[in-house]
Amino acid sequence: MNKAILLFLCLVLVSTAGCWDQAELDDITVVSGLAIDKGKEHKYQLTTEVFNVTALDPETRGTETASILFSLEGNTIAELAKKMNVIATRKLIYSHMRVVVMSKEIAQEGLLEALDFFEADREIRNDFSFIVVENVPAKDVLKINYPIQQVSSLKIHEQLDTMVKEWGGDPDIRMKDFIAALLSPGREPIAAEVKVIGSPEKGKTRSNMEKVEMDALVILDGLAIFNGMKHVGELPIKHVRNFLLLQDKLRRTSITAMCSEDKWMAARITNSKTRVRARYDNDVPKFNVAIDLEGRLETIQCPMEIVDLQAYLDMEKQFSEAFEKEIEETIRILQEDFQLDIFGFGEHMERQNYQHFKEVKDEWNEEFAKADIDVNVTLKLRRTGLINDPFLVEMEEEE
Amino acid sequence: MYSAMVEKISLLQLFILIFLFQIGSAVVVGIAGEAERDAWIAILIATVIGIIIIRLYTYILSYQPGTNLFDIMGQLFGRNASMIISLVYTTYFFYIAARVLRDFMELLITDLFPNTPIEVLSILFMIAVLYVIYLGPEVLGRTAETFFPYIIIFLLLTAIFLLASGDIKMHRLQPILAEGFTPIHDAIFPGLIGFPFGEAIVLTMFMALTNKFQHVTKVSIGAVIATGLTLSTIKIVSISVLGTELSERATFPLLTAAREIAFADFIERIDPIVIFVMMLGIFIKVSVFFFGGLKGLEYVFQVPYRYFSIPIGMIVALFTILIASNYTEHIEEGLQFVPLYLHMPLQIGIPTLLAMIIFIKGKQKKGGITNAE
Numbered sequence: 001m002n003k004a005i006l007l008f009l010c011l012v013l014v015s016t017a018g019c020w021d022q023a024e025l026d027d028i029t030v031v032s033g034l035a036i037d038k039g040k041e042h043k044y045q046l047t048t049e050v051f052n053v054t055a056l057d058p059e060t061r062g063t064e065t066a067s068i069l070f071s072l073e074g075n076t077i078a079e080l081a082k083k084m085n086v087i088a089t090r091k092l093i094y095s096h097m098r099v100v101v102m103s104k105e106i107a108q109e110g111l112l113e114a115l116d117f118f119e120a121d122r123e124i125r126n127d128f129s130f131i132v133v134e135n136v137p138a139k140d141v142l143k144i145n146y147p148i149q150q151v152s153s154l155k156i157h158e159q160l161d162t163m164v165k166e167w168g169g170d171p172d173i174r175m176k177d178f179i180a181a182l183l184s185p186g187r188e189p190i191a192a193e194v195k196v197i198g199s200p201e202k203g204k205t206r207s208n209m210e211k212v213e214m215d216a217l218v219i220l221d222g223l224a225i226f227n228g229m230k231h232v233g234e235l236p237i238k239h240v241r242n243f244l245l246l247q248d249k250l251r252r253t254s255i256t257a258m259c260s261e262d263k264w265m266a267a268r269i270t271n272s273k274t275r276v277r278a279r280y281d282n283d284v285p286k287f288n289v290a291i292d293l294e295g296r297l298e299t300i301q302c303p304m305e306i307v308d309l310q311a312y313l314d315m316e317k318q319f320s321e322a323f324e325k326e327i328e329e330t331i332r333i334l335q336e337d338f339q340l341d342i343f344g345f346g347e348h349m350e351r352q353n354y355q356h357f358k359e360v361k362d363e364w365n366e367e368f369a370k371a372d373i374d375v376n377v378t379l380k381l382r383r384t385g386l387i388n389d390p391f392l393v394e395m396e397e398e399e
Numbered sequence: 400m401y402s403a404m405v406e407k408i409s410l411l412q413l414f415i416l417i418f419l420f421q422i423g424s425a426v427v428v429g430i431a432g433e434a435e436r437d438a439w440i441a442i443l444i445a446t447v448i449g450i451i452i453i454r455l456y457t458y459i460l461s462y463q464p465g466t467n468l469f470d471i472m473g474q475l476f477g478r479n480a481s482m483i484i485s486l487v488y489t490t491y492f493f494y495i496a497a498r499v500l501r502d503f504m505e506l507l508i509t510d511l512f513p514n515t516p517i518e519v520l521s522i523l524f525m526i527a528v529l530y531v532i533y534l535g536p537e538v539l540g541r542t543a544e545t546f547f548p549y550i551i552i553f554l555l556l557t558a559i560f561l562l563a564s565g566d567i568k569m570h571r572l573q574p575i576l577a578e579g580f581t582p583i584h585d586a587i588f589p590g591l592i593g594f595p596f597g598e599a600i601v602l603t604m605f606m607a608l609t610n611k612f613q614h615v616t617k618v619s620i621g622a623v624i625a626t627g628l629t630l631s632t633i634k635i636v637s638i639s640v641l642g643t644e645l646s647e648r649a650t651f652p653l654l655t656a657a658r659e660i661a662f663a664d665f666i667e668r669i670d671p672i673v674i675f676v677m678m679l680g681i682f683i684k685v686s687v688f689f690f691g692g693l694k695g696l697e698y699v700f701q702v703p704y705r706y707f708s709i710p711i712g713m714i715v716a717l718f719t720i721l722i723a724s725n726y727t728e729h730i731e732e733g734l735q736f737v738p739l740y741l742h743m744p745l746q747i748g749i750p751t752l753l754a755m756i757i758f759i760k761g762k763q764k765k766g767g768i769t770n771a772e
Contacts, residue, residue: 095668122510125658125668176645176659183644351573358577364446 001022029090032067033099033128033153035138036114038106039073044114046080047139048092049153052364056150065206066150069142077114077288080120085135092296095123096289100130100175102191103138117211118175132231133193133245134195143204144196144216148210158219160192168241169220172245182229185361190243193224193234227340235333242330245291246343248274254298257322259315265300267319267381278348280356285371287345291327293320293379303392312381320377327375334368341368407610410618412540415547416605416683417453417622418629421595422550424499425505425630427677428730429637429652430594434586436643437576439634441586446627448587449596450580450620453752455615456603464612464758469698475756482699482751489695491745492601493711496688497718499734500524503681504719505726506651511555511674521719528686529712532693533705536608539686546679553676554629557657558636560669564662566640590734593742595630596623600746601691650726653677689715 035047048070055066070087073079084092100118118124133141142152149155163169170192181189196218202208203216223235223243235243244250256266271294278287297306297315304311334340346364350356360367408416431438448542462471469488470479504521512520544689550736561567576583599619606615633653637646638704640656657673660666693704723729 021512122513127661127667176641180642180644290718351570354574 023091023093025233027091028093029088031092031094031097032095032151032207033097033100033101033142033156034077035103035142036077036106037103037137037139038109038111042073043075043111044077044080044106045071045073045139046077047142048081048088049082049142049151050088050092050292051151063206066145067142067152069139071139076117078117081117081121083190093123094121095125097124097128097153099128099153101115101141101156101194102130102132103140104132104134104231106138107132107226110229110231112229115175116178117338119179120301126174128175129170129192130173130175130178131156131159131160131192131194134193134221134224134234136196136200140171140196140200141194141218143208144200144218145203145209146214146217152218154287156194159218159220163220166242166253168250168346169237170245171240171243172249179344181344182226184344186341186348186350186357186364187344188227188340188342188365189230190342191224191226192240193221194218195221211212223342225334225338225340225342227338232340233338235330238326239330239333242327243343245272245274245327246276246289246331248272250274255319255323257319259300259302259304259318263301265302265315265319266298267295267315267379268298269295269379271295276345276348278345278352280349280353283373285345285349285367287348287371287373289327289373289375291375291377293323293377295296295379295381299385300390301392303390303396305389305393306384307388316379316381319381320379321378324375324377327377328373331375334375335371336369339365339369341365345373406535406537408536408540408605408607408608410609410611410614412544413605413609413615414618414622414625415543416540416687417419417599417602417619419543419546419550419680419683420602420624420687421449421599421623421626422629422633423680424502426633426653426680427502427651428733429634429646429649429772430630431586431634432589432647433590434582435556435578435647436572436574436638438586438589438638439572439631441583441591442578442627442631442634445587445591445596446623446631448592449599449623449627452592452597452746453599453619453623453753454616457619458598459616459750459753459757460603460606461612465607467607467694467698469601469695472753473698475760476754485695485699488745489692489699491741492688492692492695493715493718494683494722494741495598495601496692497715497722498729499681499684499688500715500719501722501729503677505729506654506674506677509650509656510670517720518701518716522713522716524682524685525716525719527742528682528689529708531686532690532712533708534607536690539683539690540605542686543683546624546683550676550679553672554633557653557660557669557673557676558632559573560660560666561636561640561656564660564666566656566659567636568637571639572635578757587744589738593738593746594733595626597742597746599623600750601688604691604694605687670764 003087008165019267029050031050037045039045041211049067052064052066052068053061055062055064070084072080072083072086074083081094144152146152146155149158160170164172171190173191178189178191181187198214198216200216208215220237221234222237223240224251225232225233225235241250241253250272254266255269256264259265273292275290276287278285280286298307306312341364345368346357420716431441434441459468459471469481471486472484476484500521504517507520508517529541609615637652638657640659641652646652652671654670657670660669687711693707696707697704701705723732
């Protein structure tokens with residue numbers, strides 16, 4: 001009997017301890033980002049950026065580079081991802097990658113089928129930034145280093161992340177949002193777009209990091225607009241904030257409005273809420289967009305006494321009107337130049353007037369182009385900075 | 400050997416068994432896909448039908464409290480006929496046990512152990528199951544009692560984390576009832592009735608073991624209501640996190656939803672916890688079906704069920720792999736073949752027949768007595 005138990009225990013030991021799926025830390029390399037370009041001989045060229053852990057640790061850091069790039073060509077990303085050991089030594093782990101960069105060429109030809117792999121793979125999660133690069137191959141974006149964050153994928157990810165928190169310059173689109181927009185009849189997909197300024201050739205060496213004015217930098221460029229899977233155009237970065245606001249996803253921003261001839265004032269928006277009401281009026285879709293903003297006055301160039309309730313109310317009105325114009329401008333560009341509903345107005349219509357939406361959902365973009373969209377911004381300025389009246393008021397009085 | 404006569408489970412244990420049994424694999428694979436955005440409504444309506452079904456089963460059991468389905472069939476149909484029906488039920492129970500285990504094995508292989516052979520996982524799982532069943536239904540009852548708080552706490556935490564990380568967008572549930580009741584009807588008949596609600600037929604084995612039969616109906620109905628509300632909430636969560644399109648395309652919707660959790664830069668990548676919760680539910684469900692099947696063998700062969708537990712357990716582990724050569728085949732069988740040809744006759748057909756016979760017999764008996772007086 002005892003022998004039987006012992007045998008059984010041994011069996012359990014054998015069958016449970018030998019895990020097929022273990023990967024020790026010194027057998028793996030963590031991938032920080034991917035770049036997808038059009039291949040010369042095959043459909044795709046995949047570039048992976050991996051961490052060089054020794055160079056990230058202050059104690060072991062030498063002159064070696066913090067990240068290494070590998071490129072391979074093939075027809076599916078899935079195969080390339082596992083084939084990287086043609087070049088690399090260890091098993092690559094994709095679960096912590098921070099960015100996926102697509103070249104504009106890929107986007108324009110609509111070769112985004114590669115996204116399916118990112119959605120289906122068990123390692124990859126929906127927390128990486130999904131971006132299109134405007135002027136260089138996607139691979140070059142990962143080459144350009146930056147002294148504070150030496151791994152370029154991390155730099156871009158954090159740049160986008162901070163941008164959306166501080167000003168609202170990144171659409172905050174994850175891959176799942178992109179795919180959801182592709183599938184939704186009432187919305188067209190978009191992605192963040194970056195570009196490289198300077199010389200990407202010089203940017204890929206460590207000496208780029210030794211300069212005060214760097215040879216190459218990755219900068220945010222705005223929105224890449226898609227029609228289905230095809231990249232059809234760009235919007236400059238000033239429109240990104242308005243896009244976020246219409247999604248009710250804007251966290252914080254700063255806006256500037258004119259207070260008199262070439263005199264400006266700025267407000268910091270700390271809270272925003274957007275409500276969209278959709279209805280049909282004689283076959284014309286009508287939208288009422290009510291945007292409530294809350295913020296504080298940050299600076300004013302006009303010599304105005306602002307410890308005055310009426311002045312406050314006037315300023316609120318000026319800001320609101322200026323912002324309203326900006327948003328309407330963004331919507332107008334999309335309605336007239338692109339005729340693409342990237343804002344998801346169709347989804348609002350779907351929720352609020354489903355029966356009517358159902359009839360027009362296949363040609364929703366035409367409906368959007370003729371839609372009557374009324375934007376109404378209400379800004380509440382709650383306080384100013386540490387100074388009430390600006391020094392300009394005193395100066396004016398002295399004159 | 401333990402004697403089968405003294406084994407009793409409490410009403411609380413019965414409640415927990417029914418609850419865990421019914422949410423078991425329903426949280427893994429996702430249910431009521433036909434109703435799309437309104438799946439949660441379909442589940443609520445199906446709960447009402449689930450109550451009727453479980454009332455049907457307790458009505459059958461009330462024919463002779465303390466005996467299980469097989470004994471009652473024996474008394475009503477005669478031993479020969481009931482032996483055939485019992486063998487059909489036994490096969491059905493073992494088959495569903497294998498199906499349920501397969502659901503979970505697919506999840507494990509897909510998400511956690513891509514390189515581990517499925518055979519190893521399913522044999523290890525079945526060893527645990529047959530050990531519990533070998534120890535008897537009392538032990539299973541206590542095991543369920545132990546699992547219960549973990550399942551509730553982790554499911555709640557998942558919902559709270561999703562809420563906290565801002566992933567739950569209730570507007571994704573709109574428009575409600577856009578296409579009317581047709582998709583809801585399609586989801587309920589026969590899909591939702593058979594799975595998870597009708598599968599409660601195997602729970603009659605445990606209802607017969609409770610010490611206070613007069614409360615069983617109340618407790619069972621309570622458990623079905625609790626299940627319905629939980630499943631409906633889980634559906635609301637997964638639709639409001641993933642949207643309709645993705646929650647339909649996802650192989651395991653709740654898992655995909657849990658992968659979205661990213662909260663305070665600290666609580667993220669917690670999908671193994673969700674899998675752990677699912678595992679507890681699956682464990683109960685497989686054990687219950689396995690026990691149901693063994694009880695059928697006990698009735699047919701008149702041998703204590705424990706003699707069968709180890710060999711049959713290994714057969715179930717094997718059939719977990721053999722029933723389908725790939726996941727698509729497995730799911731297609733589950734959606735097309737099983738509800739129509741297995742669930743409907745065995746969960747609704749034969750029990751309804753039994754209930755009708757019992758009803759008529761009761762009438763005759765009463766009639767006879769009044770005539771004699």
